[in-house]
């Protein structure tokens with residue numbers, strides 16, 4: 407009780423939870439009114455659930471966890487010297503803010519970044535002068551975890567460099583948790599741009615602080631979000647757009663499978679085991695670059711609780727496949743025209759088959775069975791109402807079996 411009381415004494419926490427509760431209430435209304443993944447039930451009950459859900463976030467962000475507490479024994483810890491400084495306060499002389507304490511405009515952000523560079527708080531030559539980089543407000547793309555969002559394009563060096571500057575709604579704890587990624591050995595090879603088969607985890611390379619604002623500066627993910635592939639497909643409806651969707655989801659299925667197995671205690675040799683999951687694996691948080699077949703995960707704050715307790719990988723699978731259930735995740739201009747059944751028929755088989763195919767062949771049948779069970783009995787089962795799930799899994803089983811037999815010959 408005391409913890410909850412103390413927590414709400416803090417103005418920022420109060421504001422954050424007020425916003426979260428309103429957001430969840432609005433979501434429950436959208437569920438009822440929109441015909442997305444309609445679930446029957448008492449609306450009042452849903453409101454209560456939404457409030458409880460909002461409060462359930464509280465212990466994570468309010469209680470500081472030590473480094474040791476955050477890592478299950480399967481993850482090796484590196485020296486904490488590698489961690490970027492979270493309390494990296496920048497001088498705000500000359501920088502203009504609005505009444506809420508946000509940057510007044512893009513020029514204010516540019517000056518802030520230039521100050522940071524001059525003070526040695528931002529040791530990247532891409533920021534050496536505001537005259538060679540451009541800041542663009544990207545507020546229209548931000549979700550709940552973000553207070554301010556900007557794209558930065560820099561021509562200060564020979565090559566064009568693009569960055570995202572994200573003001574973390576969960577301020578200090580969020581930044582501290584993200585910085586923690588740098589102390590885990592297994593993440594070393596995954597942070598920042600590199601080549602497949604592993605995903606790139608886009609994590610801030612530098613944190614910049616003013617007042618109670620903790621901003622993460624990170625590279626812009628290569629390629630486009632999976633949601634934009636959906637947008638193209640719905641708008642164009644051409645065989646080429648269809649092919650691009652299939653390829654993207656196939657690559658994401660494969661990458662997620664490899665990522666999940668990397669952190670499983672038996673590395674996939676025992677089928678699906680608890681592991682590190684992305685935790686907010688919807689189609690806006692996954693980027694795919696067709697030219698390099700490279701998959702990047704952004705918005706990785708939700709991965710942090712998994713570092714404390716490994717989680718069920720089915721959550722990521724379920725989360726991606728049910729992205730269509732949430733109206734706020736569907737690009738606005740296709741909300742009326744998208745045919746969800748058709749969309750599922752397109753992306754589901756390519757994603758699932760690739761995910762399962764990358765497990766050891768002795769485990770594929772078991773993994774497929776567990777996914778089928780989750781999709782047909784889990785909380786989003788109504789998404790697949792008009793869709794022949796049984797038939798799809800039967801076909802996939804047959805495909806995998808034939809492949810296995812051919813391999814054994």
Ligand SMILES: Nc1ncnc2c1ncn2[C@@H]1O[C@H](COP(=O)(O)OP(=O)(O)O)[C@@H](O)[C@H]1O
Nearest residue numbers: 547548549550551552570608625626627690705
């Ligand atoms: N590193 C990045 N590269 C490209 N786009 C990004 C990146 N980070 C954020 N974005 C864009 O900003 C949006 C919101 O950022 P995100 O980190 O997902 O925050 P939120 O928690 O608010 O969803 C994303 O959906 C994406 O369009």
Ligand SMILES: [Mg+2]
Nearest residue numbers: 549690691705
């Ligand atoms: Mg996001």
